[in-house]
Structures are given as structure tokens and as C-alpha cells.
Amino acid sequence: MKNGSESDDLLLLRYSRQILLPGIGAEGQDRLTRAHAVVMGLGGLGSPIAAYLTAAGVGRLTLVDFDHVDLSNLQRQILHGQADIGRLKVDSAADSLLGLNPGCRVDRIAVRLDHAALRELFAEADVVLDGTDNFASRALINHAAWAAGTPLVSGAVIRFEGQLTTFDFRDPGAACYHCLYGDGEELGETCSESGVLASLPGVIGSLQATEALKLLIGLPTVAGRLLLVDGLTMSFRTLRLTRDPGCPVCSPSARAPRT
Secondary structure, three states: OOOOOOOHHHHHHHOHHHHOOOOOHHHHHHHHHHOEEEEEOOOOOHHHHHHHHHHHOOOEEEEEOOOEOOHHHOOOOOOOOHHHOOOEHHHHHHHHHHHHOOOOEEEEEOOOOOHHHHHHHHHOOOEEEEOOOOHHHHHHHHHHHHHHOOOEEEEEEEEOEEEEEEEOOOOOOOOOHHHHHOOOOOOOOOHHHHOEOOOHHHHHHHHHHHHHHHHHHOOOOOOOEEEEEEOOOOEEEEEEOOOOOOOOOOOOOOOOOOO
């Protein structure tokens, strides 16, 4: 394992509880050290995603968010604190992450990216994690990740409910976000309008980070399935996903071919 700020002995100590796990070991930890993850959004979902990827030893994170920290964020966006109000979320998050693990490389993008820019960024990454909070952003990220052929771990929360799935676009037959939700006519609600329990983004974001770590190591994920979480009843359901043969994003007749 290579790290500019710690010796191999210290790295083994830092990640020892993870290296002990069957299916991971030193080889799996090395894979994480060499991995590049893109985190889209540094809010309620992106905070636990980025924190756990950093703590687990993912070598490079690219944080993408053009928003600033607001007082109303602090109820659930745990990478940011009172003193960060008014700062760019990517800057606040980067400070927290580097304090957690200074051996992780953290890149910051604080501008809105179009499809072409996202596709170029995703093509350089091993996994993309979507922590955004609106359908338009999720649809754009899905399309760019599919075009780049990069796995996408998608999550969403609202009120007491959450969901996540992994779209492994390395599989040419994988379904995509558009296969699941189409044009999103019924997905107009956001947390700012309908509210969300403070801890629920932590649950879903942690599950997203877990999916990404397994994917990077080479362990099984929930690709091809949708996990639904009800925080009120503490129930978890899993639905199987199927590809839409007429999907305008991922079907053979898709308008924007993969490059």
C-alpha cells in the first residue's frame, strides 16, 4: 500500500479491521488505495458517502457540488458545521475529509457540469455515487455514467423513506435509472419541500458507500435490484430491475451512443 503521509506499518494499522475481512485482505485494500470515486453532491447523502469512502482508504475522491452551506443543511449534512455556513460545500467537505484521512487525495469541482464534462470526468473514475436531490440531476448523471461505461451507485431519500441501487454499466445489458423512472413525471418532490428525517440520509448514504466499496474491491453488489427502505417501520424490500428495451438512454437504439 502506498501513501505519501503514512508508512506501510501505519497504513496496515489504520485499515487492519478491514484487511482482516475475508474477500478483502491486503489485495482488496490496495484496490481501494488505487481507486477513484466521484461523489455528486455533498449534502445529506454525499456527506456519509464521502466520509466512509475516505475513512475506508479510497485513494482519490472527486467532489462535485456548486452549492454553499446553509443553516438548513446542518440538520443532516454532517460534513459541514456552523462555522462553514456560506462556504462552498466542496471546500467544507474537503477540510473534513482530509482531517479524517490526510492520505486521501480530494479534488474539488464547484461548477455545474454539462453532459460532455460529466462523461469525461466519469470516464476517468472507477465508480460514481449520486447524492443529488432532484430528478433532473439524477437523469443527467445516469446518462453520462452510462455513456462513460462507469458504474453508478444511486440513492435517494425523502420524508421517512429511502432507496438505492447500483447500475453496473460495465455490463452491456444492465438497466439504467431511466429504465426505472422514465421521464420522472412523478418525482418532482425534494427534501426542501417535503422534509426528511435527519438520520435517514446517513442510512442510505452509508449503504451507497458500502456498495461502492464492494464494487471497487470486487465483491457482490445489489446491481440489478432496487433496495427500498421504510424508516418508520424499519422494513427493507428488494425489487428486481429489468432493462427497458426501448429506453432512450441505454437501449441499442439510444440517441446518444456510448463513447
